[in-house]
Amino acid sequence: MIDYIANKSKGLLLLAFSLYSLLPVVLIGVDFDLGQSIEPFVGRFMTLLTDSAGNSGFLVTLAVLSALTLRLKFPRIKFLSLAIQLSLLLVICFSAKTLLKHSTESPRPYTEYLAQVDLIELPESFYQLSLSEKNEVIMNVTSNVSEWRVHHWLGEQDYSFPSGHTIFVAICIAFFGGLFFESRKFTWVAGLMIWAAGVAYSRLWLGMHRPEDLIGSVVLAALIYLVVPKIPIPMLKQYLPTVLFNKGLI
Template structure:
């Protein structure tokens, strides 16, 4: 119970994220993947989705860690938090790959490709090799904006769960919980808005369905709730550091 007490703000924020995703899905019109896209809109959603993807998640982490340093946590607590962050990131990213292969859920854009009679059914897309998948996406590129197909070419794996949403859920639970604990309400609100934006960008691009987003947040909720506090780890790491480094922390 003590471990959960220290995580209650992060877990509460994950619940808030779930509650906000539901009306976003219900009241926002579903994206027509064949509709034209302006460069402004395409760039906006690309930057949003890339901030939680392989191209930009390290930058996002660096920015959030910089904000965390401004909280002036004790050195042992800071090291504990960083270790905890590393563990949950490894679990999240490793589990994402395993879950995708277990569920084998086709991405929404493969349904559009099947509707255009380029492939017989969405599952057929995954029986092709990588070069053939690339060619299939190329065949529909005359009808779909490059702002979308460039992401399709970059992510030709399965849909469930959403790796981008797993990352934003980790950020909400870990950094959001810390910011809320230290009464940084503007930072917390900004983090939630960013997380919702990333989640919607995945729908807009045709990369995921609502269930992928919801499942990802629920998965991180369970992982974060069960994650040990690692309180002793921070103290032991601090003891191993040179005295000069310890004083700088």
């Protein structure tokens, strides 16, 4: 058990650091004026950050991080083991995220703004509307709310807890960050952590999540990362066809 945890210690350490980086936000609080005007550059930058961990960009992020991992020049069979582990982590994390969203039914912060401007009675009321009614309510604030925020509000109308974007970021920190740390690629680790902090901030700034959503997502990802084992290479050698090894494919 000690060896098992030690093998994951680098990734868990980086996740703990990411939680520590969120501490100032929790202590000071976050109170963005969702109706404030936004410079186009800021809107584009925040959108780019949040999209890099969302449906429209997470595959690109995975491709970039995977390309960096290939530069570590592990044996091919280790790459296969890592790919299986990463696939399991992503499937389990996103399945858990979907289950928790429907279980907690926590309204997104922007629904509180919609209630403040009297477009809905309560944040919870938003989720009783049909899709077309939700869109209509959001479009009613376009004269006061930046198009950059409205775009995301229209695109994400599910519940707030946990944050799928943050879960993805946390898996990247634990999995790729752990590999980079072990390989002493500290510049890569630093870049990964800065990107992760940027994505977290963008989710708060857009009115999509609260700090507790982000913290809960990191904790959830850490627990799943802890219980999903690395696939032992001897086991792969046992079950993979011998011809793959003979031809040097693995």
